[in-house]
Amino acid sequence: MKATFLKSFTVLSALASFASCSKDNNNAPTPTSNTITIENVLQSQPLVESGTFQNAGASPLIMPGESVSFQFSAAKGEAVSFATMYGASNDLFFAPANPGIQVYDANGNPIEGDVSSQIKLWDNGTRVNQKLSEVTHPGTAETTPQNIMEIKGSDAAGNTYLPASSLMKVSLKYNGNSMFTLTIENNSKGTANETPFSPGVWSISYIVGGNLLNANPLYTEGKPSVNGLTNIAEAGDNTALYSYIKGITGIFTPLSPVLVVVYNGIENPIYTVGQNDAGHGLKDIAQKGDATALSDYLKTVQGVKNVYVLPAANSNVLLPVIDGAEGSSVSQQLAVVKGDKIAIATMYGFSNDWFFATTGDIDATQKGDISSQVGLFDDGTAVNQYPGAGVTQFNLAGTPLAESQPIAAVPNPNAFTTLPAINNIIKVTLQ
Structure with missing residues (x-):
């Protein structure tokens, strides 16, 4: 009798456990596919x-x-x-x-x-x-x-x-x-x-x-x-x-390989306006266009689900529109669920330490053009010079001059020039 009871209890427990698992799985959000595309759409000028x-x-x-x-x-x-x-x-x-x-x-x-x-x-x-x-x-x-x-x-x-x-x-x-x-x-x-x-x-x-x-x-x-x-x-x-x-005078700049981060339950993990660079690798993006260090760090952060670094084919950097030839673009397919957020960062290549990044919390499951949620920021780690005409700009064979200032939006017009609207430089879409 005792053996029969124990056997029955074991079977019932197993059934209950299965039912519980089935219920949890049914309630789990179903991943959906979304593709992010980043394009350099700048109509560049030679002077x-x-x-x-x-x-x-x-x-x-x-x-x-x-x-x-x-x-x-x-x-x-x-x-x-x-x-x-x-x-x-x-x-x-x-x-x-x-x-x-x-x-x-x-x-x-x-x-x-x-x-x-x-x-x-x-x-x-x-x-x-x-x-x-x-x-x-x-x-x-x-x-x-x-x-x-x-x-x-x-x-x-x-x-x-x-x-x-x-x-x-x-x-x-x-x-x-x-x-x-x-x-x-x-x-x-x-x-x-x-x-x-x-x-x-x-x-x-x-x-x-x-x-x-x-x-x-x-x-x-x-x-x-x-x-x-x-x-x-x-x-x-x-x-x-x-x-x-x-x-024929204006802006010319490449964009560095793009850092893309999918996260959930935390604030934007790339940067915080008004605070100094946290020292996790954003400086390398802003000054050199190198996302390696920040990518490695973000993979250890709780709440970060996926991290990608997207280089352009052939050129590695995303080139602007030159003499009518299309600018470069990169894409990444994502598996996202309700509640997931997305953030990007890429260097304004011909600067001392400027970077483009998404602002606020962006729903990773939405569709459409999200370029209006991209800002241009000064990392505050290098002395600024005229974009594209600075002798200490890394991508113009220079060595940045260090400074320590809070991260801030780049004003437009700024002390050097007037830039095109951000959505006329970088285009970001989810589809």
Whole structure:
């Protein structure tokens, strides 16, 4: 009897246990499939900075004995170019040889002082050159426009010219934190080539992978004048050329391999605005685009369910739209349940320590575009410089300068430039 009771009890217990398990499983949330896609949708531009210069006095002309200055930022390998008319000519202009004046030496040290030897005098090839004492404007148009050519002592008409460096003195001063002042002085007074200089334009090209995106921003030797340069060379009018270069000046940045985190029951585990970087690896993302350390740490955090690092195919980093070619994108399929949240982080590649990250708690099971919930943040661990033109930016061959500030949203406009709207740089969708 006792044995029969024990046997019956065992069977009933087993059935109860099975029923309990079945009930728990029936109540467990059913995982659903969701795919996150991150795209670099930035319509990138090749020039990081550009501008105009002219005399600040009653006349915009830079007369003999006068000077003009402008400021700019640059990274190692980037160069500054400019163009201004040799006023007492039919169509001559001053400009550095392409790609422009290098502002750092091979060791990354800023170059200061006289750089006039890099300035050349050019014939625009659109007007017949007259004797220097008989120049009239606009002069006679060339029957067949000629290519831009350097004047080396004399032009095709036999008119003679001193070297450009004898008429124009150009000097650089380093202001610190990747910022320079370039000064153009008119030293032609009393020479056989005394001339005013016209208002001009200047530009800085991005450098990507050791190559300038636009090594001939204002002119190309041996080719026809384009984009409004003729207006400067013939009439000293910088309006058209500046309109052109302003249109190709803007933002260029890759995004680093993207960190994606699925979590539940905790706050966003990547960062907290108003607090200093916690030292778990976010600094490596923000400064170098390396998510390894933070990924490894997050895998140990209770409440974190899955961690992914998504590099782009071929390039590893997510490149922007370049000359109409689509930007890079990455995707990851996720198994998520009700209550799961999702967060991402990726470096603004051409910065000192800026990173994009999702804000607030984002439902990982939702569908659609969540780009409006992405912000741009300053990690506060490196001194900021002009994005894409900082000599200590890691992705521009620099070493970040340390600082210690709380994580904060990057203002827009900021101290350096005005950025496009965030959703015009990075697009994040769940589907």
